[in-house]
Amino acid sequence: MCHMGTADGRRSQLLRGVLDLCLLAVISEGPAYGYEMTKRLRARGLSIVGEGSIYPLLGRLERDALVETRRAASNGGPPRKYYSLSPEGERALEVGVREWETARDAVDGALGLVKVEVQPCTSS
Amino acid sequence: MCHMGTADGRRSQLLRGVLDLCLLAVISEGPAYGYEMTKRLRARGLSIVGEGSIYPLLGRLERDALVETRRAASNGGPPRKYYSLSPEGERALEVGVREWETARDAVDGALGLVKVEVQPCTSS
DNA sequence: TCCACTACCTTGTGTTGCAAGGCTTTTAGG
């Protein structure tokens, strides 16, 4: 067996409770299969997301009926399992994004990071 | 015994790995005792933070020598345990804030939330 | 044949936020 335990420590905990949201967001932009999602997420800055993280998560999303699955053969390798959002999944994504924004702003406030009001630079 | 378990569900998980940072940030603005920190955090939008969350966390911060403690009598009640940042704590706060910003931006990107570039409105 | 890549999944472990409850000291009411 193998166990390393604390690989990155804090950073891996920062994604708690948001990874499923990220997955839903990725799926919402078009059906995808698990192996590809890790690459999509990695390309977006979530560099540490591995397969061991997302497959249990995808299973949970499927169990909660937030995603629908469909099998399709691949050109080289085992058949892919494509995930797409269910109507409930879309709603969960919207709700989750709002929850994330709220929590994010609260943390920014607690950390003393100034929230910048966006104002157009028109010469009034 | 008592166990409720899933009180809020997702929202409580969003604070994973950031609560200690929030605590360090609160302490960095002046020594504080635990009971008061929950109120300070609540006033800043972290409405769900309870004592059961922060006391084990404060213990961990103390064990890791990120904070220093000092006892002081209170006007009514048991003596307060004031926490203040150690030099290591200040450094950990800086590093942690940067990690949070990175993770936050990555999540924003993965969720498709547009990042606004801040530009000063000076008449150049 | 052997290796590498694609693609899926499971098991085990450590961290940690939280509910619930208990302890101590002081002040207020009766």
Add this chain to the structure above:
DNA sequence: CCTAAAAGCCTTGCAACACAAGGTAGTGGA
């Protein structure tokens, strides 16, 4: 004096979950 409430502190037990590691299966090239 006795009780109750509040201010403070702390511990126990649990469930959630991200991750490392490893396992399986199919295809194609050296």
